[in-house]
Amino acid sequence: MTITERLQALRKHMAKRDLEAYIIPTADPHQSEYVPDFYKTRVFMSGFTGSAGTLVVTRNGAGLWTDSRYFLQAEEQLKGSGITLYRMGIDQKMDDFLRENVSPFGKIGFDGMCFSVSRYRELAKAMGKRILVIDVDYVSDIWTDRPALPSKPAFFLDKAYSGATIEEKLRILRFMLRDRECDYTFISGLDDVAYLYNLRGYDVEDTPVVLSYALVSEEEAKLFVQQDKITPEIVKNLAEAGVEILDYEAIAPALEEIAGQKIVYLDPEYTSITLYRCLRENVKIQQGTNLTSLMKAIKNETEIRNMKEAYIKDGVALMKFFNWVETGAPSRAVNERAAVRKLHELRAEQEHFLLDSFGAIIGYGANAAVVHYDPMLSKTTATIEPKGLLLVDSGGHYWEGTTDITRTVAMGPITEEEREDYTLVLKAHIAGMTAVFPKGTPGMYVSSLVMSPLYQAKKTFFHGTGHGVGHILAVHEGPQSFTNVPRGGGIVELAPGMVTSMEPGLYVAGKHGIRIESITLCVEKETNEYGTWYALEALTWVPIDTRPVNVDMLTEEELQWLNDYNAICYEKLSPHLEDEDLRYLSARCKPLERETRE
Structure with a gap:
């Protein structure tokens, strides 16, 4: 299937929900810079292989926005695809393009699991009365030979290399939560979860992380991960630190279960809008840079x-x-x-x-x-x-x-x-x-x-x-x-x-x-x-x-x-x-x- 044929197939799906535009960012559910092959949807739909870029498909056209690192590469890889290259900082902005190509009450769709809270808010503000539809993942329907999710086992980083145990890191993290008067922190960034639990893996090419989430409170610490990746050594080390291991897909129900009036700290740059909406309306949100990001920035x-x-x-x-x-x-x-x-x-x-x-x-x-x-x-x-x-x-x-x-x-x-x-x-x-x-x-x-x-x-x-x-x-x-x-x-x-x-x-x-x-x-x-x-x-x-x-x-x-x-x-x-x-x-x-x- 050529790029042109893929775009036509996507437009047929868009018509079912009367979408006037569909956005495909460079992201996975953790808003990673580099993503597993399974989540390289923008590469599949455009042919552009750079690590940064966003594809927008409309009823009659398509554009791809990327930064100056990739201008020459994108120009070469998009030839003959029917996709127009928009050079960020030089050409028309993506939001202006959407306002121009989507009617005032038109619908714009995307997979909310791969769209951060921050970007959703920016887009919603820019789009005015246009409707954002976050529950559409049409690429999965088109990508029939999509690669499988990674399954290679994770490995544990001993204190001789990490410089701190899981218990020591949890102690600091909980102090930071108390200092901010928060009850929970939800951690979606893959390197943040890996840092906190001294985990490393092979789920992302060239980045030793594991697809996972963390949810930590004063009393509990949870890891959400595909459990067949977790070795007996890791199970033992996590158990000794009081960390509970749950299935990767259990994160949405866990967020839904957080009681009203509780205060949850999260990073809107790394939290998907879909998971964010799993929290009850009366749960209070405190937002900022992941606390674990602040911790790991200072090397011990x-x-x-x-x-x-x-x-x-x-x-x-x-x-x-x-x-x-x-x-x-x-x-x-x-x-x-x-x-x-x-x-x-x-x-x-x-x-x-x-x-x-x-x-x-x-x-x-x-x-x-x-x-x-x-x-x-x-x-x-x-x-x-x-x-x-x-x-x-x-x-x-x-x-x-x-x-x-x-x-x-x-x-x-x-x-x-x-x-x-x-x-x-x-x-x-x-x-x-x-x-x-x-x-x-x-x-x-x-x-x-x-x-x-x-x-x-x-x-x-x-x-x-x-x-x-x-x-x-x-x-x-x-x-x-x-x-x-x-x-x-x-x-x-x-x-x-x-x-x-x-x-x-x-x-x-x-x-x-x-x-x-x-x-x-x-x-x-x-x-x-x-x-x-x-x-x-x-x-x-x-x-x-x-x-x-x-x-x-x-x-x-x-x-x-x-x-x-x-x-x-x-x-x-x-x-x-x-x-x-x-x-x-x-x-x-x-x-x-x-x-x-x-």
């Missing part, structure tokens, strides 16, 4: 110590990888897909490796200008040659922690434009890595510092400056972020223990893409008469390539930081490498010097 000493070890392992794998790529490039025998496979193999050789933390983004030349380029899904794959720039953005999950790193390297001769852009991105990266800021500072401030070198050159990038990173959980984790947008994670105050990426870039369509990403740990620097000051400590230790740098564009302080950073990389990685890999590391860590002029 064990998590930090383990994550530092994970980043050494990752650095070793990457140095072996870059040596392999640069050795093979002159033969024209290495392409992007082969590079993805090799990088996975080298990570898998590291002790305690679990799985990749996301699909590796390996883009050579012009392909790197596609911010979230996926060579495994691209119709063609570029051969990596001994010239130009290669961008590698990848990560892994180890028992010790989750990694995410981007390096852009010169494969050989590069253009002056590439050299200038690379140096601008490096200056932006250094600005972020050397930031010092007072207690109470939000992520927006750090993002502004990072953007300054690029703004001075009248250039910018169209993605976040940095995101939180989970501990053997989602590689993109809130609540904090580095972004210049005055909302969301950018307004969250930074605090010691927060782990956040630092990843400025520049992308020139048809030419090149550059990104330099390191993971940082927020630490307390000092306290003086002006207050308490924080800084960012590097967790990532992979040399930053100096070959593409225009050294004349760097200040003395920037040059010193670059050379010091690469020297530490050699110190940390050299004990784990030998022979050609060690020689490659040594060459990449050699200090960059200014030319002597007579």
Whole structure:
């Protein structure tokens, strides 16, 4: 069945309920960023495979909205589908499109299990008198060969890795509930449930979580999950912590049973509108960021110590990888897909490796200008040659922690434009890595510092400056972020223990893409008469390539930081490498010097 045929089949179903529009978001019942194959309904109905986007189908047309990371990818994948691409921030907004294509009292349908409370409220406000129908899941009727829900067993994260027992986490969570005068908290976010109960699993590709819900009160703690995923070890550990295990489908009845006048705390960004409506009308709701999200944002000493070890392992794998790529490039025998496979193999050789933390983004030349380029899904794959720039953005999950790193390297001769852009991105990266800021500072401030070198050159990038990173959980984790947008994670105050990426870039369509990403740990620097000051400590230790740098564009302080950073990389990685890999590391860590002029 072609995309066009699927859209026609959907329109026939829409006619049965007199729907003028049908919305298919990128979501599962937990509002996850990355979803199991079973819930990739937007991919099935549109052919667009990016991790973010919303499809709207009307009686006579269809549109797909996605952000700047996927403009080029979506344009290519939507060709011939009859679906119009709408670039968020540039083209017509989705809500305006709906108002234009749905009559004042017309009906708009969607599967309420995959639609958050927050988005429902925004849509209801924007649509005025139009009617929102939340009990329609027409994709299931069309998708006859839909993949099964995941069934692989979960596994337990011992305190040696988590740093805290279930009992200790429940004790903190219940204190937070009492402090807010709430009786229950309903937790729908998969990484939040996994964090609270020290559970990990394989239900979402590249994200070690289990499809599950949690409901916690002063007296009870419940886990709603497909029970055949729960091993005897997990049953024992949960029972000792006083956690009751119930069927995954039992969550709706459990919410319905909460007595009136009780106060339930929930996160409207992660709670589906369907489950929200299971609560009785006289149940009081308190809303905000999941309390467990606030807890896991501050990594404990064990998590930090383990994550530092994970980043050494990752650095070793990457140095072996870059040596392999640069050795093979002159033969024209290495392409992007082969590079993805090799990088996975080298990570898998590291002790305690679990799985990749996301699909590796390996883009050579012009392909790197596609911010979230996926060579495994691209119709063609570029051969990596001994010239130009290669961008590698990848990560892994180890028992010790989750990694995410981007390096852009010169494969050989590069253009002056590439050299200038690379140096601008490096200056932006250094600005972020050397930031010092007072207690109470939000992520927006750090993002502004990072953007300054690029703004001075009248250039910018169209993605976040940095995101939180989970501990053997989602590689993109809130609540904090580095972004210049005055909302969301950018307004969250930074605090010691927060782990956040630092990843400025520049992308020139048809030419090149550059990104330099390191993971940082927020630490307390000092306290003086002006207050308490924080800084960012590097967790990532992979040399930053100096070959593409225009050294004349760097200040003395920037040059010193670059050379010091690469020297530490050699110190940390050299004990784990030998022979050609060690020689490659040594060459990449050699200090960059200014030319002597007579």
